[in-house]
Every structure is written in C-alpha cells, then in structure tokens.
Amino acid sequence: MAKVIVQIYGIRSVEDARMVIDAGGDHLGVSYGSIKRTPGQLDCAQARAIFDAIGNDAVKVGLTVAEDIDEISDNLNEALPDVLHLSGDIDAIEPDQIRVLRKRFPSLRIMQAIPVLAGVPLDEQRVMEYVKEYEPVSDFFLIDTKTPEAGDIGATGLTHDRSIDKAIIEA
Numbered sequence: 443m444a445k446v447i448v449q450i451y452g453i454r455s456v457e458d459a460r461m462v463i464d465a466g467g468d469h470l471g472v473s474y475g476s477i478k479r480t481p482g483q484l485d486c487a488q489a490r491a492i493f494d495a496i497g498n499d500a501v502k503v504g505l506t507v508a509e510d511i512d513e514i515s516d517n518l519n520e521a522l523p524d525v526l527h528l529s530g531d532i533d534a535i536e537p538d539q540i541r542v543l544r545k546r547f548p549s550l551r552i553m554q555a556i557p558v559l560a561g562v563p564l565d566e567q568r569v570m571e572y573v574k575e576y577e578p579v580s581d582f583f584l585i586d587t588k589t590p591e592a593g594d595i596g597a598t599g600l601t602h603d604r605s606i607d608k609a610i611i612e613a
Contacts, residue, residue, distance in 0.1 A: 456495040471503040486520035509534035527553040540579040551581040560600040
C-alpha cells in the first residue's frame with residue numbers, strides 16, 4: 443500500500459512546524475510573500491526562519507497567490523521552499539512563465555493549483571485544458587474547488603464531482 447502523504451497548511455511559526463512534524467506531517471505549507479495578499483500570510487523573513495528550522499525533517503511548501511514572476515522570484519530568493527504552490531489565478535501565470543521560474547530555480551518543484559468549479563459539469567469547465575497546458579511545467583497538481591461566481595483561490599470547503607478527479611488522473 444502506498445504511503446499517504448500528509449500536507450498541512452497554515453504554518454505560522456517554528457513551533458507550529460515542529461508540532462506538525464512531531465505528529466507525522468510530511469509536507470508543511472507556508473503562505474508567504476513580500477506583499478500581503480491573504481489572511482495569515484507571512485513575510486519572507488518569517489517564512490525563511492520556518493524553512494530553516496524544518497531543515498530536511500519535512501517537505502517545505504511555499505504558497506503564493508502572486509501573479510508577477512519577478513515578485514515571485516524575489517520572494518523565492520528570500521525564502522526558498524522545496525515546492526512552490528502556485529495558487530493564484532491560473533490564467534495570470536502562463537506555462538512559459540513557469541518555465542522561467544524553473545530556469546531561475548532549478549531545484550524548485552512546482553505545484554500548480556487546478557481550479558475545479560463546484561456544481562459545474564466537466565465539459566463546461568477548462569479543467570482538462572489546464573491539465574494539458576500545465577502538466578509539462580508542473581511536478582504536482584492540487585485540485586482546488588472554487589465557486590463559479592467567486593474570485594477566490596479555492597480552499598472553499600466545497601466539493602466537486604469526483605469523476606473530474608478521475609478524468610484528471612486518467613489523463
């Protein structure tokens with residue numbers, strides 16, 4: 443049986459990180475950046491302190507909703523995680539821009555959030571187009587349920603049709 447990987451977001455202190463690692467967490471997510479964009483977001487120095495404290499005890503995941511490659515690069519220069527979770531508007535960062543990030547940070551892995559709309563059939567969404575476009579530049583996808591009318595970044599607590607997940611996996 444494959445090991446289940448536990449990824450916990452919302453890490454805001456070294457103490458939080460240690461607690462999650464001690465409880466068996468595998469991936470620790472920190473929302474950070476030089477420009478505050480989301481509740482609970484840390485600045486780059488705070489993220490760097492957490493990443494340094496984690497060391498090799500867990501995979502360090504940095505979440506950003508920023509849409510400017512140079513801003514993202516500046517943040518990565520300040521605090522480099524193992525994985526960068528791109529969770530902003532998927533249409534704002536094109537695959538060619540992600541290629542630029544990969545060249546600038548060769549060891550960085552990319553987790554691309556794929557927006558799936560709750561209550562909307564697969565054939566009325568761009569999900570499979572996104573998968574096809576972003577698969578060559580992404581190491582991971584995170585399927586994020588969004589509401590059709592909101593400009594949120596996901597993490598809504600809503601569920602979507604699970605057959606969409608199956609279609610993504612099969613693709």
